Amino acid sequence: MxxxxxxxxxxxxxxxxxxxxxxxxxxxxxxxxxxxxxxxxxxxxxxxxxxxxxxxxxxxxxxxxxxxxxxxxxxxxxxxxxxxxxxxxxxxxxxxxxxxxxxxxxxxxxxxxxxxxxxxxxxxxxxxxxxxxxxxxxxxxxxxxxxxxxxxxxxxxxxxxxxxxxxxxxxxxxxxxxxxxxxxxxxxxxxxxxxxxxxxxxxxxxxxxxxxxxxxxxxxxxxxxxxxxxxxxxxxxxxxxxxxxxxxxxxxxxxGPAILGRRAPLTELDRAEVAQDLAEGKATFVDTRPNGAVHKGTVARSLNVPAGKSVASYAAWVVNPETDKNPLVLLAPDQAAAQVMWDHLVRVGIDNVAGYVTGMEGLPTSTPKLIRPADLTGFDAAMVLDVRNRSEHTAGHIPGSHHLSGGRAMWHLDEVPGEGTIVTYCQSGARSSVAASALRRAGYDVVELAGSYAAWTAWRQTRESVSS
Known part of the structure; x- marks a missing residue:
């Protein structure tokens, strides 16, 4: 056997x-x-x-x-x-x-x-x-x-x-x-x-x-x-x-999931055509880099789904193929990397991938807004949003923060204020970046807490040590 x-x-x-x-x-x-x-x-x-x-x-x-x-x-x-x-x-x-x-x-x-x-x-x-x-x-x-x-x-x-x-x-x-x-x-x-x-x-x-x-x-x-x-x-x-x-x-x-059959390999797309599709709202750009790279600049209104261990999970947090009909354009270093990512996406029913680009030159870019832990006190936020798991929030969280895990956020927007600035955080920043990118794409004003809860905890401990 x-x-x-x-x-x-x-x-x-x-x-x-x-x-x-x-x-x-x-x-x-x-x-x-x-x-x-x-x-x-x-x-x-x-x-x-x-x-x-x-x-x-x-x-x-x-x-x-x-x-x-x-x-x-x-x-x-x-x-x-x-x-x-x-x-x-x-x-x-x-x-x-x-x-x-x-x-x-x-x-x-x-x-x-x-x-x-x-x-x-x-x-x-x-x-x-x-x-x-x-x-x-x-x-x-x-x-x-x-x-x-x-x-x-x-x-x-x-x-x-x-x-x-x-x-x-x-x-x-x-x-x-x-x-x-x-x-x-x-x-x-x-x-x-x-x-x-x-x-x-x-x-x-x-x-x-x-x-x-x-x-x-x-x-x-x-x-x-x-x-x-x-x-x-x-x-x-x-x-x-x-x-x-x-x-x-x-x-x-x-x-019964739709049968894909033999999938043709993904191809590299012309960036000028991608830029036109993005301008006309006919495509969704997926930045697959880590959040640290994304925070230095990314394609405007893109989703951050970092390549690696949790591609399928993170993508399913922010892409609902039943309502999001735009084809995805993946940022990938090469065809092989793009293909691996697509393999992960189909595991959660995200099948509509147009292709990939290897860079962002010629595409409209923006820089996500960040706030330091030291500046959070007194900041006029409509909500401080904790996108970690429930058990993590229970174990410790920023006072006054609202909990809504990243995997539920886009399905529970009734819990998110439609006006004002939302500050998002997770444990180290990766999940916050994923959720924040989707909220921005949906039209919310979002600022990410730099270093997330780990950085806020370190700042608080330092402040308490100085005070004592």
Whole structure:
């Protein structure tokens, strides 16, 4: 058996390829939309992808299930559990509790594990050439290393009302009746790692075992004492902010993401034509440099989505393809870098990219406004806006600041004053730059706090030291 984990650091998301080398067949579980990685992996190992499936209707990225099936001819398998409100809107075989996908000696059995979502499946994998008992659990967003999938996303991102309590109860039952009935040796391979918003304390270790989680995970004591209410209380406390784009992901994944097919490589655009499109409001410029470079000058009304680890996340904060119909123009050093960024963007359904430019010469530029921490006191700001996560704001913030995380800001503009100057900050400046660029593009007067909260804290400590 071939068992491969494919990890996306951007979205802290894991997908899996399980293959039977004897039969030359493979299945992909929880694949993403830029599918070349799975095709290349299968080809390198002499395998044909014959099945694609997913553990649940995802909220944080667009599924590649339909994309892979269209490219390879693989059969689609999706959950048929969860009731009528949680049925997929596209074709494919429906899997129910106990249903199987078989490839040669390998058996993949669906286990209905509701809680994170009503239709959620986990997959028990048995390598029949080695044992007649399952040895691996693809746990999706059910059990993570050291944590559990949050049951409140349906309230936070899918328009639910108090579904978190039903979900938490279901999660307790799924642990008791499904997970903890498995042998301790079964390996647990989750769909997310540290940094994901699908839980509050995900470990960075890529896998675990049933026995290890039973003994050491925070929830083990509640299951051991059958303390359901204590479990629910701790599970729901302190969950991170859910990004607003999650609602779009849920909807598109349920209906079926658009199939991209073979994408032509991005091309370098003529800057004079780009300047004309920007002047006419027919394009959106994306400055992919770090915030420090952007603060020295950028294209007027551009969005700052820095290249690197969090491209997909940051882009989804500030680009809503359902309402933002302009094609994106990426600032990139070369075609390869632009292509990598586009691969990340399609993971969250931002498909409309016109091309790239390698510089800003000939384009209209402006310099974002900054304010030093020492000048913030007494500054006539309509709002000081903290765009960090809720837990960061709770742990410490600038007095009088309003909290609205970067991933929610553009969907909650009713909380932002329409007149006056808004001062934005995060921890070190990167997230503030992303959010501030989107607010400026929307017409708000925005000043960024130089160095953000870290610099303000250092200034305050210095002032207090001098005063004492």
């Amino acid at each position: 071939l068992f491969e984990r494919i990890y996306d650091d951007d979205l802290a998301q894991a997908s899996y390829l399980v293959g039977c080398q004897a039969k030359g067949e493979a299945v992909v579980v929880d694949g993403r939309r830029d599918i070349a990685v799975y095709q290349e992996l299968a080809k390198r190992n002499g395998l044909k992808i014959v099945a694609v499936t997913e553990t649940h209707i995802h909220a944080d990225y667009l599924s590649g299930t339909r994309e892979l099936a269209a490219a390879t001819g693989a059969t689609i398998y999706v959950s048929g559990e969860g009731g009528p409100d949680w049925q997929y809107g596209f074709g494919g075989e429906r899997l129910y509790d106990g249903g199987k996908i078989t490839m040669g000696n390998i058996s993949i059995r669906a286990v209905h594990t509701p809680g994170h979502t009503p239709e959620h499946l986990s997959f028990l994998v048995t390598d029949g050439a080695f044992s007649d008992q399952p040895g691996y659990l693809l746990s999706g967003d059910f059990v993570f290393s050291g944590d559990l999938g949050r049951p409140d996303l349906l309230d936070e991102a899918a328009g639910g009302t108090d579904t978190r309590f039903v979900g938490a109860t279901q999660l307790f039952a799924s642990l008791r009746d499904k997970f903890l009935t498995l042998p301790d040796y079964v390996q647990v391979h989750p769909a997310h790692g540290a940094g994901s918003s699908c839980g509050k304390a995900l470990g960075a270790v890529p896998s675990s075992t049933v026995g290890y989680e039973r003994r050491f995970a925070w929830w083990g004591k509640y299951l051991a004492s059958n303390d359901e209410q204590g479990f629910i209380d701790e599970l729901l406390e302190g969950q991170p902010d859910a990004h607003s784009y999650f609602a779009r992901m849920k909807r598109e994944n349920r209906e």
